[in-house]
Amino acid sequence: MPTHEVFNQVPPLVGTDISTHAALIEGLHREGAGWAEAEVRELGALGNGAHFQEAGRLANDHPPVLCTHDRYGNRVDEVEYLPQYHELVRTAVEHGLHGAPWTDERPGAHVARAAKVVSWGVADAGHLCPISMTYAVVPALRTTPELSAQYEPLLTNREYDFGLRAPLSKRGLIAGMSMTEKQGGSDVRANTTRAVPTGDGTFRLTGHKWFTSAPMSDLFLTLAQAPGGLSCFLVPRVLPDGTRNAFFLQRLKDKLGNKSNASSEVEYDGAFGWLVGPEGRGVPTIIEMVNMTRLDCALMAAGGMRIGTAQAVHHATHRSAFGKALIDQPAMANVLADLAIDSEAATTVVMRIAGAVDRAARGDEAEKAFRRVALSVTKYWLCKRLASHTVEALECLGGNGYVEDSGMPRLYREAPLISIWEGSGNVAALDTLRAMAKEPEAIDAFFAELDRAAGVDARYDDALALLRKELTDLDQLPLRARRLTERMALLLQGSLLLRDGDPAVADAFVRSRLAGDWGVAYGTLPAGVDTAAILERARVGQ
Numbered sequence: 187m188p189t190h191e192v193f194n195q196v197p198p199l200v201g202t203d204i205s206t207h208a209a210l211i212e213g214l215h216r217e218g219a220g221w222a223e224a225e226v227r228e229l230g231a232l233g234n235g236a237h238f239q240e241a242g243r244l245a246n247d248h249p250p251v252l253c254t255h256d257r258y259g260n261r262v263d264e265v266e267y268l269p270q271y272h273e274l275v276r277t278a279v280e281h282g283l284h285g286a287p288w289t290d291e292r293p294g295a296h297v298a299r300a301a302k303v304v305s306w307g308v309a310d311a312g313h314l315c316p317i318s319m320t321y322a323v324v325p326a327l328r329t330t331p332e333l334s335a336q337y338e339p340l341l342t343n344r345e346y347d348f349g350l351r352a353p354l355s356k357r358g359l360i361a362g363m364s365m366t367e368k369q370g371g372s373d374v375r376a377n378t379t380r381a382v383p384t385g386d387g388t389f390r391l392t393g394h395k396w397f398t399s400a401p402m403s404d405l406f407l408t409l410a411q412a413p414g415g416l417s418c419f420l421v422p423r424v425l426p427d428g429t430r431n432a433f434f435l436q437r438l439k440d441k442l443g444n445k446s447n448a449s450s451e452v453e454y455d456g457a458f459g460w461l462v463g464p465e466g467r468g469v470p471t472i473i474e475m476v477n478m479t480r481l482d483c484a485l486m487a488a489g490g491m492r493i494g495t496a497q498a499v500h501h502a503t504h505r506s507a508f509g510k511a512l513i514d515q516p517a518m519a520n521v522l523a524d525l526a527i528d529s530e531a532a533t534t535v536v537m538r539i540a541g542a543v544d545r546a547a548r549g550d551e552a553e554k555a556f557r558r559v560a561l562s563v564t565k566y567w568l569c570k571r572l573a574s575h576t577v578e579a580l581e582c583l584g585g586n587g588y589v590e591d592s593g594m595p596r597l598y599r600e601a602p603l604i605s606i607w608e609g610s611g612n613v614a615a616l617d618t619l620r621a622m623a624k625e626p627e628a629i630d631a632f633f634a635e636l637d638r639a640a641g642v643d644a645r646y647d648d649a650l651a652l653l654r655k656e657l658t659d660l661d662q663l664p665l666r667a668r669r670l671t672e673r674m675a676l677l678l679q680g681s682l683l684l685r686d687g688d689p690a691v692a693d694a695f696v697r698s699r700l701a702g703d704w705g706v707a708y709g710t711l712p713a714g715v716d717t718a719a720i721l722e723r724a725r726v727g728q
């Protein structure tokens with residue numbers, strides 16, 4: 187006789203496409219990449235399929251290992267990954283997540299890639315770090331045409347060719363970024379790594395980097411102090427003659443989450459590098475890369491919110507308490523709908539910004555200006571929002587959500603990271619103020635986008651007028667940086683939802699996030715919000 191019968195546990199979600207949802211597909215079509223729908227769906231199904239869910243779990247449960255020396259005592263500075271990690275990277279590369287848009291003439295190529303990052307991200311977040319950096323390195327490299335002519339074809343090739351060999355002898359390359367030093371990551375101008383010219387146009391770099399992720403990458407954009415000031419360099423792991431560059435891995439970080447991705451400390455001991463961009467212009471050069479990795483942070487936040495929402499809705503659909511499915515209980519419906527609203531808003535805005543990135547890459551100056559402020563506020567707000575969103579989604583699964591098997595703890599540990607990357611909260615908010623002060627055309631383009639929804643909803647119009655008024659007050663701006671950035675981000679989301687979003691979602695968003703009829707925790711939507719319509723859209727498999 188069994189001691190007990192298992193019942194009222196939810197069916198597995200693995201095997202269901204949870205990341206490809208209505209807001210993502212609608213955004214894909216709206217921003218000109220409807221042609222990629224089949225592949226976006228394919229990646230969503232693959233990413234949440236049994237095979238890649240297991241690969242993601244294993245790659246996180248067995249983090250990469252650093253091997254500094256071989257058996258004879260020679261330095262090797264290699265990182266050993268599980269085969270599952272390589273399989274994740276290979277699949278991402280084969281689907282062009284690392285760089286395909288740079289060689290794809292079709293309008294919407296960056297939008298297609300953005301949607302694929304969201305749909306595939308359900309497999310594992312950690313491996314997206316090198317994928318993102320490889321995508322992002324291309325615009326920075328293009329500041330130096332002779333380097334981009336050599337390396338761009340390999341950085342964009344859909345072949346993952348792992349291993350430390352001379353870059354030009356490989357069939358595909360992965361790139362990283364090495365900026366942060368012990369004394370500071372936000373304030374990169376405090377870098378002390380020195381770059382000495384050799385006389386033949388190359389430089390030798392000596393110093394340390396406190397965080398360098400994916401250290402088995404082939405090429406790193408690295409900041410160092412050259413005689414002409416802080417400059418950007420392309421540093422290969424292996425020199426053109428096949429010998430190792432003087433790039434020594436000291437340790438791997440023991441991190442809260444993001445376990446499948448190795449993040450290292452590096453010593454450069456006269457490492458060889460090529461100058462990228464003009465000497466003394468290292469920050470503007472590497473910012474070309476950071477702009478793209480910021481887009482990916484926002485995409486990962488939207489993806490994370492969708493996974494959390496889908497897990498929570500699925501659980502509440504199949505779990506009963508007090509005689510009724512959780513989803514049918516009003517207090518739970520309020521929490522789930524509140525989570526779904528942020529997920530919809532996040533997806534809608536990232537797809538709009540991906541559209542701007544795409545059009546900017548094809549020479550559209552107005553979209554480039556819009557992207558400048560829109561990406562800054564959105565990166566700040568979505569990454570900030572993700573952590574509290576994930577905590578609440580986890581709680582919807584009750585005690586099961588706190589247990590590793592559910593996958594929620596991994597999501598939870600991952601959540602704070604993207605808010606630290608590429609401009610931590612305050613730095614991202616202050617960057618918005620800087621963009622507004624230095625690039626008036628960017629703020630004009632941003633407000634032009636907000637104005638497109640003027641007159642649609644009086645509550646939105648009031649919130650927009652209030653933001654304009656707040657921005658005319660120049661007193662204590664840094665102190666108000668987060669407050670202003672948050673309002674700008676919410677208005678951008680509101681503008682997009684009112685024009686293109688689901689009416690029930692848009693109404694609830696404006697009422698709660700813009701008109702203030704809301705509490706501090708999730709689940710505080712006012713009575714009268716159409717939670718049933720919102721949850722119908724959030725249902726898994728939509």
Ligand SMILES: Cc1cc2nc3c(=O)[nH]c(=O)nc-3n(C[C@H](O)[C@H](O)[C@H](O)COP(=O)(O)OP(=O)(O)OC[C@H]3O[C@@H](n4cnc5c(N)ncnc54)[C@H](O)[C@@H]3O)c2cc1C
Binds near residue numbers: 397398
């Ligand atoms: C897992 C992981 C992987 C990473 N991978 C890489 C990598 O591959 N390459 C790389 O270069 N770096 C990498 N980093 C480093 C990361 O980019 C930095 O940690 C980040 O930029 C913040 O820098 P910091 O840690 O030195 O914090 P600090 O710069 O010391 O900032 C600390 C806090 O102060 C705030 N702050 C800073 N300036 C101001 C200000 N003026 N006003 C108000 N508040 C301020 C920040 O927002 C932050 O909250 C990685 C970090 C992690 C955790």
